[in-house]
Amino acid sequence: MRKHGLLNPALVGHVARLGHTDTFVVADAGLPIPAMVPVVDLTLVFGVPRFSEVVSALLDEVVVEGAVIASETPDQVRGHLPPDPEEVSHEELKRLVGQASFVVRTGETIPYANVIFRSGVPF
Template sequence: MKKHGILNRELAGRFAKLGHTDKIVVADCGLPIPDGVPCIDLSYKLGEPSFRTILNVVLDDLVVERAVLADEIKTNNAELWSNLTETLPNISYVSHEEFKRMTEQAKFIIRTGETTPYANVILQCGVIF
């Protein structure tokens, strides 16, 4: 049994298959999941697990070179936005509608129990060298 890192066997297996420029999404519980995009649903009640908790674990395990946020987070979830600007590399912004379209290109979506608005991020994988 693994001792460190992601213990969820589905997540650990999917992380191992990611390559440079692949994209994944960490999402709140309200983000629509596009048909055909696998969803790893970690939610077990409203608010749990939180977006920040899962994002921090993901960032500990993956090399991330870029991030995409919905522009609406700036005014509708300023506290989270402020935290993300200190945590994520190379952030770009798109409308929430464009963000939802972009999720169709993700390898998979990790659904959290988060209930605050626009708590969603697209992460683009980098390389370790």
């Protein structure tokens, strides 16, 4: 058993396969996800787990060099992100989800709590 960090086996596996510039998504409970994109579904009930909890756990494990959000993203979501995320329309963000390595679905019910992260390198 792992001593710390991510414990969900599917999530650990997807994170371990990330390479430089690969993207992954942390999504609210309602984001439509294309069928060909793998999903690690962490939802339990509406509100559990929260977007902020999942993002915090992932940012402790993954080097992130950038993020993409919808222009409609509220401040309470933006406060959990790296500085200066790229902003696109919500429709464009949904299109970009189709290019992601994987999506982590949360139980979040805050509208537009969806972020595409671009992985970096630690050197």
